[in-house]
Amino acid sequence: MMKRLTRDQMAARVAQDIPEGAYVNLGIGLPTMVANHLPREREIFLQSENGLLGMGPAPAAGEEDEDLINAGKQPVTLLKGGCYFHHGDSFAMMRGGHLDICVLGAFQVAANGDLANWHTGAPDAIPAVGGAMDLAIGAKQVFVMMEHLTKSGESKIVSQCTYPLTGVGCVSRIYTDLAVIDVTPEGLVAREMVEGLGFDELQKLTGVELKWQPL
Amino acid sequence: MIDKVFESLQAAVADVPDGATVMIGGFGNAGMPSELIDALIAQGARDLTIVNNNAGNGDTGLAALLKAKRVRKIICSFPRQTDSWHFDALYRAGEIELELTPQGNLAERIRAAGAGIGGFFTPTGYGTLLAEGKESRVIDGRGYVLEQPIHADYALIKAHRGDRWGNLVYRKTARNFGPIMATAAKCTIAQVSEVVALGELDPEAVVTPGIFVQRVVLQENK
Numbered sequence: 021m022m023k024r025l026t027r028d029q030m031a032a033r034v035a036q037d038i039p040e041g042a043y044v045n046l047g048i049g050l051p052t053m054v055a056n057h058l059p060r061e062r063e064i065f066l067q068s069e070n071g072l073l074g075m076g077p078a079p080a081a082g083e084e085d086e087d088l089i090n091a092g093k094q095p096v097t098l099l100k101g102g103c104y105f106h107h108g109d110s111f112a113m114m115r116g117g118h119l120d121i122c123v124l125g126a127f128q129v130a131a132n133g134d135l136a137n138w139h140t141g142a143p144d145a146i147p148a149v150g151g152a153m154d155l156a157i158g159a160k161q162v163f164v165m166m167e168h169l170t171k172s173g174e175s176k177i178v179s180q181c182t183y184p185l186t187g188v189g190c191v192s193r194i195y196t197d198l199a200v201i202d203v204t205p206e207g208l209v210a211r212e213m214v215e216g217l218g219f220d221e222l223q224k225l226t227g228v229e230l231k232w233q234p235l
Numbered sequence: 236m237i238d239k240v241f242e243s244l245q246a247a248v249a250d251v252p253d254g255a256t257v258m259i260g261g262f263g264n265a266g267m268p269s270e271l272i273d274a275l276i277a278q279g280a281r282d283l284t285i286v287n288n289n290a291g292n293g294d295t296g297l298a299a300l301l302k303a304k305r306v307r308k309i310i311c312s313f314p315r316q317t318d319s320w321h322f323d324a325l326y327r328a329g330e331i332e333l334e335l336t337p338q339g340n341l342a343e344r345i346r347a348a349g350a351g352i353g354g355f356f357t358p359t360g361y362g363t364l365l366a367e368g369k370e371s372r373v374i375d376g377r378g379y380v381l382e383q384p385i386h387a388d389y390a391l392i393k394a395h396r397g398d399r400w401g402n403l404v405y406r407k408t409a410r411n412f413g414p415i416m417a418t419a420a421k422c423t424i425a426q427v428s429e430v431v432a433l434g435e436l437d438p439e440a441v442v443t444p445g446i447f448v449q450r451v452v453l454q455e456n457k
Contacts, residue, residue, distance in 0.1 A: 069338065070262040089262075104408060104410055111338065115343075149312055149336075150312050153363060184363065188362035
């Protein structure tokens with residue numbers, strides 16, 4: 021019986037791959053949970069698009085400051101040594117390739133690393149993009165964190181995205197509740213699977229061809 | 236004696252004409268110059284083009300300006316939020332034009348205007364819906380999209396402290412778009428929580444030099 025990872029377990033798995041000294045942006049939603057699993061003894065610099073580096077955890081109740089928020093507009097704190105800057109500088113950090121890692125949620129990832137995570141393309145949807153496109157193309161490594169399958173059981177890893185793209189060929193690695201998969205010039209390479217899942221079954225659940233090459 | 240300090244919020248926005256392009260600082264409500272916006276609503280200017288990251292939260296600040304139907308067009312990155320109901324209603328009724336731009340492109344378009352740049356190639360948005368109709372180019376093997384600067388007639392921003400020469404410092408993440416918007420408008424109006432004497436702001440730590448600021452006004456009318 022395969023043991024799908026919970027959202028917390030996925031966050032913990034991503035956190036394992038974030039090394040000491042990394043400059044990291046965690047996207048809104050599921051990726052935000054990664055912060056809860058970063059080991060305290062590891063110094064990691066969390067960047068928030070609205071102008072802070074060295075972001076700390078949520079403040080204690082009653083100590084919220086409306087001038088100190090994260091990209092999701094929730095109250096946060098600043099670590100000692102952290103700093104503030106304006107939006108021009110914040111996006112220079114992304115676009116200029118200064119961030120080591122960003123972690124993003126996704127609707128779909130294609131075999132060539134195309135990412136779709138901002139718009140379902142529904143005609144009545146009000147489009148909103150925020151910093152998603154800047155993050156997608158900016159960091160040295162882009163990690164995607166998502167459920168392997170949609171609620172109706174379709175693979176979110178696809179040969180070509182059917183949703184509007186956020187970025188072209190930008191994803192480096194995919195973490196799902198079933199597997200860890202690298203995007204390589206030779207195609208998608210599965211590196212890990214959850215307990216109880218065989219490669220044939222993983223392949224069957226995935227919309228494109230995988231190679232199995234554990235690290 | 237140069238004194239950019241205005242005696243009231245009303246006086247600071249009195250000359251904003253109908254049809255003006257107005258940048259409004261803030262990311263959500265952090266850094267939103269709500270008191271200046273309230274003064275602008277009372278002043279009555281309409282058919283405005285607004286530049287902001289969002290399209291209003293809740294019922295105050297930019298949301299109140301939208302609700303009052305003073306905005307013809309909004310240029311922003313992230314309009315749709317759980318509390319953007321005034322924008323949502325106008326958009327669905329076809330009563331407001333939306334120009335959606337990725338957040339970093341929005342910031343850089345503002346910065347470019349302030350820095351005298353006539354346009355720039357950015358990798359953000361290349362190959363996506365938001366690049367449609369724009370010139371794109373491959374430079375050193377990477378795709379880029381041509382983006383245009385955004386100039387404004389006015390910028391309404393919120394800072395923490397200012398002096399009579401217009402030098403400003405901000406508070407925490409309320410800084411966000413303030414410093415770049417100040418550079419991109421013909422007339423930048425900064426509401427501050429404190430006006431200090433010349434020399435009181437550490438010159439090593441001034442964030443917005445006064446050359447970019449035309450008017451300073453206390454957040455609360457005396």
